[in-house]
Amino acid sequence: MDYTKPSNTPTLENFWMPFTANRQFKAAPRLLASASGMYYTDVDGNTVLDGTAGLWCVNAGHGRKRIADAVERQLRTLDFAPTFQMGHPIAFDFAEKLGRIVPGGVAAELDRVFFTGSGSESVDTALKIAIAYQRAIGQGTRSRIIGREKGYHGVGFGGISVGGLVNNRRVFPQIPADHMRHTLDIERNAFSKGLPAHGLELAEDLERLVQLHGPETIAAVIVEPMSGSAGVILPPKGYLERIRAISQKYGILLIFDEVITGFGRLGTPFATDYFGVVPDLVTTAKGLTNGAIPMGAVFASRKVYDGLMNGPENAIELFHGYTYSGHPVASAAGIATLEIYAEENLLTRAAGLAETWQEALHSLKDHPHVVDVRNLGLVGAIELSPRDGAPGTRAYDVFVDCFKKGLLIRVTGDVIALSPPLIIEKEQIETIVSMIGDALKRVA
Numbered sequence: 001m002d003y004t005k006p007s008n009t010p011t012l013e014n015f016w017m018p019f020t021a022n023r024q025f026k027a028a029p030r031l032l033a034s035a036s037g038m039y040y041t042d043v044d045g046n047t048v049l050d051g052t053a054g055l056w057c058v059n060a061g062h063g064r065k066r067i068a069d070a071v072e073r074q075l076r077t078l079d080f081a082p083t084f085q086m087g088h089p090i091a092f093d094f095a096e097k098l099g100r101i102v103p104g105g106v107a108a109e110l111d112r113v114f115f116t117g118s119g120s121e122s123v124d125t126a127l128k129i130a131i132a133y134q135r136a137i138g139q140g141t142r143s144r145i146i147g148r149e150k151g152y153h154g155v156g157f158g159g160i161s162v163g164g165l166v167n168n169r170r171v172f173p174q175i176p177a178d179h180m181r182h183t184l185d186i187e188r189n190a191f192s193k194g195l196p197a198h199g200l201e202l203a204e205d206l207e208r209l210v211q212l213h214g215p216e217t218i219a220a221v222i223v224e225p226m227s228g229s230a231g232v233i234l235p236p237k238g239y240l241e242r243i244r245a246i247s248q249k250y251g252i253l254l255i256f257d258e259v260i261t262g263f264g265r266l267g268t269p270f271a272t273d274y275f276g277v278v279p280d281l282v283t284t285a286k287g288l289t290n291g292a293i294p295m296g297a298v299f300a301s302r303k304v305y306d307g308l309m310n311g312p313e314n315a316i317e318l319f320h321g322y323t324y325s326g327h328p329v330a331s332a333a334g335i336a337t338l339e340i341y342a343e344e345n346l347l348t349r350a351a352g353l354a355e356t357w358q359e360a361l362h363s364l365k366d367h368p369h370v371v372d373v374r375n376l377g378l379v380g381a382i383e384l385s386p387r388d389g390a391p392g393t394r395a396y397d398v399f400v401d402c403f404k405k406g407l408l409i410r411v412t413g414d415v416i417a418l419s420p421p422l423i424i425e426k427e428q429i430e431t432i433v434s435m436i437g438d439a440l441k442r443v444a
Helices: 020-025 067-079 089-098 119-136 157-164 199-213 239-249 271-274 302-308 328-343 346-362 393-405 426-443
Strands: 032-035 039-042 047-050 112-116 144-148 177-180 218-223 253-257 282-283 296-300 370-376 380-382 410-414 415-420
Touching: 039 218, 039 253, 039 346, 047 426, 067 328, 089 112, 089 410, 112 302, 112 426, 119 144, 119 157, 119 218, 119 253, 119 282, 119 296, 119 302, 144 157, 144 199, 157 177, 177 199, 199 239, 218 239, 296 302, 346 370, 346 380, 346 426, 380 393, 393 410, 393 415, 393 426
Parallel strands: 144 177, 144 218, 218 253, 253 282
Antiparallel strands: 032 039, 039 047, 112 296, 282 296, 370 380, 380 415, 410 415
């Protein structure tokens, strides 16, 4: 079957789509058939400019031959091998190469890599490592995790527990966790360019929760350095530094969720580098393989890793893992992705485009219903005022309008979120902003 052409088969009914209003979508589907560079092509042959790097993951652009060739070679050489009490060279090779570009640089020693299959798995892995570490060093009473309101840490039971998006949490049981307040403050920080000036005091929520629960009960605190899925929420100046200081004061591990910010999104290899704040664990996925093959990775500090390397040498130190941890084909895709990043300087390219991106986004300030514009690196958000009694519908209508005109954006509630591939050119930035501006006027 040629999926590049419209077809009434197979039926849309069998695929239960994730994070999608299934009935609404299947009544008017939007189907992408192919992709190359900065563009998708839909099943009707229309070109669609990718303003979201797929889903925050295709940092090097679509259709990379080097990645496809590496995947094909690996499939023909070794399609799968177990990593439980066994190994295969390419997973170790990939981990070693990642060890050269670790968050915070080599001096940070975040170079012990645990492979997973996704960002959600990376988060649950990091939470389990944190609790296991505390127990291994004699701090077994530390089992509580501190997250943050509006945080998104995937959809595992651990991730939804520490996350702060109510729709992801309301019907599911959770592990012991508490939450700091989020840092979105439109009243004081609307239309900030880069990091907002107000809100540093919100970091003191961690101190307050320590006093509420007792430091001896808290294993770790997890935050996104920049919250993506909740609508691009930025940390106030000095906020992450204060969170780090408080966590160190009380022996609490700090976890940065860099599933979105990892691999060049902010103009540095990781947000850890951008902010100059080094955590104990970093979760990644998405840009790890350019979205080509599902994979995630947790970067652990040597302190954490070494803390678990005790007991008899024949004893398993961490009873945790996945069938696809260090999958050979995913590892091949990851190595090829790192080569592209290095040869094209994509891990730092966003820094040179950040000002152009910022000014273009803020040119939408006076468009209908725009109440805030936020930006950092090559990430942006345009927040719209909600319609009375129908929150989320205005941004969704902009999303549909843009797609029909040839632009893919992402919306969450009434926030338009943007994160284009890092290969974007200035002319394409102008196109994205122009198309959104026209859509805002039409939807208004």
